[in-house]
């Protein structure tokens with residue numbers, strides 16, 4: 161295999177000088193048709209974003225970052241089976257500019273990561289129970305008057321492991337059960 165037939169040279173030229181890279185990819189690389197079309201479409205979007213007058217793409221903008229990330233992705237996929245992924249609809253000049261599309265994609269990714277982090281925090285806080293240094297009960301409320309010498313908190317499993325195996329407190333936890341706790345979480349947890 162000549163050097164220009166190897167996957168890395170196609171990826172390198174896609175990165176440095178895309179017309180050569182596109183040629184090498186289409187001519188020599190056995191990648192899936194969907195991947196080749198996706199690569200060509202992404203480079204086309206970036207190229208249009210760079211040359212469109214009045215719509216410059218400064219270094220570090222989402223479109224420029226996207227091209228860097230794209231190059232990295234293809235170098236890792238060149239030896240493995242090509243992944244199948246769907247491209248977003250191609251923007252038209254009259255509705256959405258390419259750089260606006262890149263900005264939208266970056267914004268969506270950021271919002272997804274924030275939402276995932278928020279969900280994790282909420283879930284951990286909700287499934288907390290309380291117990292005292294003495295007594296065998298599980299308490300739903302950290303302010304239960306039967307906890308007199310300092311309140312401890314943790315998961316229900318941790319509470320039971322500490323020896324609090326006599327069920328839910330009759331003062332603060334009337335009507336509560338393990339099943340209801342796992343279903344609803346703790347409304348007193350913050």
Ligand SMILES: [Zn+2]
Pocket residue numbers: 298299300301304305306307329330331332333
């Ligand atoms: Zn209690």
